[in-house]
Amino acid sequence: MSVKMLPNRDGYGHGLLELGKTNPDVVVLDADLAKSTRSDWFAAEFPDRFFDIGIAEQDMLGTAAGLALGGKIPFVTTYGVFVAGRAWDQIRTTVCYADLNVKIAGAHGGISVGPDGATHQALEDIALMRVLPNMRVIVPCDAIEAKKATMAVAVVQGPCYLRFAREATPVFTQEEDYFEIGKANILKEGSDVTIIACGPIVYEALLAHDRLKEIGISARVINMHTVKPLDREAVLKAAAETGAVVTAEEHQIFGGLGGAVAELLAQNRPTPMEMVGIKDTFGESGPPEELAVKYGLTAKDIAEAAKKAVARK
Amino acid sequence: MSPQSVEKLKEICKDVRADIVRMTAEAGSGHPGGSLSSVELMTALYFNVLKHRPEDPSWPDRDRFILSKGHVCPVLYSVMARTGYFPVEELLTLRKLGSRLQGHPSYKALPGLESSSGSLGQGLSIANGLALAAKLNGKDYRVYCLMGDGELQEGQIWEAMMTAPHYKLDNVCAIVDYNNLQIDGKVEEVMGIAPLAKKWEDFNWHVIEIDGHDLNQVLAAYEEAKQCKGKPSVIIANTVKGKGVSFMENVAGWHGKAPNREELEKALAEIYGREN
Numbered sequence: 001m002s003v004k005m006l007p008n009r010d011g012y013g014h015g016l017l018e019l020g021k022t023n024p025d026v027v028v029l030d031a032d033l034a035k036s037t038r039s040d041w042f043a044a045e046f047p048d049r050f051f052d053i054g055i056a057e058q059d060m061l062g063t064a065a066g067l068a069l070g071g072k073i074p075f076v077t078t079y080g081v082f083v084a085g086r087a088w089d090q091i092r093t094t095v096c097y098a099d100l101n102v103k104i105a106g107a108h109g110g111i112s113v114g115p116d117g118a119t120h121q122a123l124e125d126i127a128l129m130r131v132l133p134n135m136r137v138i139v140p141c142d143a144i145e146a147k148k149a150t151m152a153v154a155v156v157q158g159p160c161y162l163r164f165a166r167e168a169t170p171v172f173t174q175e176e177d178y179f180e181i182g183k184a185n186i187l188k189e190g191s192d193v194t195i196i197a198c199g200p201i202v203y204e205a206l207l208a209h210d211r212l213k214e215i216g217i218s219a220r221v222i223n224m225h226t227v228k229p230l231d232r233e234a235v236l237k238a239a240a241e242t243g244a245v246v247t248a249e250e251h252q253i254f255g256g257l258g259g260a261v262a263e264l265l266a267q268n269r270p271t272p273m274e275m276v277g278i279k280d281t282f283g284e285s286g287p288p289e290e291l292a293v294k295y296g297l298t299a300k301d302i303a304e305a306a307k308k309a310v311a312r313k
Numbered sequence: 314m315s316p317q318s319v320e321k322l323k324e325i326c327k328d329v330r331a332d333i334v335r336m337t338a339e340a341g342s343g344h345p346g347g348s349l350s351s352v353e354l355m356t357a358l359y360f361n362v363l364k365h366r367p368e369d370p371s372w373p374d375r376d377r378f379i380l381s382k383g384h385v386c387p388v389l390y391s392v393m394a395r396t397g398y399f400p401v402e403e404l405l406t407l408r409k410l411g412s413r414l415q416g417h418p419s420y421k422a423l424p425g426l427e428s429s430s431g432s433l434g435q436g437l438s439i440a441n442g443l444a445l446a447a448k449l450n451g452k453d454y455r456v457y458c459l460m461g462d463g464e465l466q467e468g469q470i471w472e473a474m475m476t477a478p479h480y481k482l483d484n485v486c487a488i489v490d491y492n493n494l495q496i497d498g499k500v501e502e503v504m505g506i507a508p509l510a511k512k513w514e515d516f517n518w519h520v521i522e523i524d525g526h527d528l529n530q531v532l533a534a535y536e537e538a539k540q541c542k543g544k545p546s547v548i549i550a551n552t553v554k555g556k557g558v559s560f561m562e563n564v565a566g567w568h569g570k571a572p573n574r575e576e577l578e579k580a581l582a583e584i585y586g587r588e589n
Contacts, residue, residue, distance in 0.1 A: 027449070048449075049449070051445065051480070053472075053476060054472075054475065054476075056469075056472035056475070056476070058434075058435075058438070058468070058469040058472060059438045059441075059469055059472035059473050059475075059476055060438075061438070062435050062436075062437075062438020062439045062441070062442065062469065062473065063438050063439070063441050063442040063445065063473075063476060064442060065428070065438070065439050065442055066428075066438065066439040066440060066441055066442020066443040066444070066445065066446065066456075067442040067443070067445055067446045067449075068442070069377075069427065069428065069439070069442065069443055069446070070442065070443045070445070070446020070447060070449075070450065071446060071450065072446050072449065074442075089432050089435075090435055090438075090469070092432075093429060093430070093431065093432040093435065094428065094429060094430075094432075094435050094438075094439060097419065097420070097421075097429040098419075098420035098421060098428060098429045099421065
């Protein structure tokens, strides 16, 4: 089966272009990475509404806050590790405390930035953003969903964090698929275990579903593109109906999607659970596909985790 | 609002100083030192310079003020109350549970605040963003941002110092309350920032240096900044920390400490008893 491959940051670029045409209040800021983040597409079409702030992420967030206070809808863009990490206090105190309408795009999330190594691999950004009051956290699974997410955050009022991967990844959703912030998409029905995933690894979860089917395990697959606010109903229903849960994300297992699901289940419906993700370590340089194997982020790893979760029922 | 005479402003400054010591004494905590050094800068700004409507705090054409050194909110709350944003009596709720007057400014808590602040170094970037929005929206409002001298040690300030001239934000007016003291002691001993005017000049700002307690100089500086076109302006105001209360003047310890009852009485007697 051949699958179309695109980096989901392309979806961001297309979403910005669309917004540029339809919403005159949208402005875009970048920190000297416009080509990598695809914000250069917007810059080329709408130069008067694009501001390169230089290599100064903290100032970029503050400037965006001011633009939001002035009635604009600023999209700030850079690598996830730099925006979520370096400008965290600006996001917390200036943006989130005041609930300002700033949209933050973190590119190169996860290990897919590959050869650049640990310094450029955002593996903690979901956790850092999720803990902030007023913040929404959205992790699109492919380029089509990334475009929809970009369009969607422009409509809601308040801070949003969008996370994109670097590498081309399978495009497996359809233009006509429903997308709503905070509403999970069930991609496969199943009765023995539920795999909840976000980002490009959702595709691996689908492959895991097929592997599990071969050995007689029926897995539900949920694309949890919005990590915050988490779709509580979808998670609790899945836990009730399947009795075992696996989370999968290209992020530290602590504090991200797995953490969010675990918090919800522990308080409402304790359920056997396994987490697929980076296990409390920094990444290293290498081809993304080899890194995925090394750090246990493949369909095989998800299927193994699902078997474990089922065995614990 | 109609502008006040310098004589009248001097009288108002006394009331603002009295508010600062009363509020912090009542709260039992807060930051009187840097509040007192900013009194003339803030009083002149709120009474004579800002284009604003305290009765309509979200008036779209208003000038904006960002308090980057958020800990000196007592002086901001005082001039806001005295220009009519809220009742003067409310000042005594500072830092108390349920108060709109949070220990550091909270944008959501009090109408008329333009931003939350308290983590130092972030204000000038916000001012730049507001100024950019004005240009994009074809508005002619100006944006003022008060910073502390110790605060300039934050790297983000220098990032923002690059951004404003780069985008020719002549609607930005930065103000540095240069009182030479921070929590740990003298600014030059903790982490030197001198020569300050030269640094701003080198970043392509229009620099105006004044005595920050001389109201005539303060008013003239705001006017000069307004006239400067094509680049942003900064007013470097030489001030005295704790100004107006003898035992607080030039004492780093009064950065973040409230006066007790006895000290409060002494301070009020001095504020109203002697000419500034």
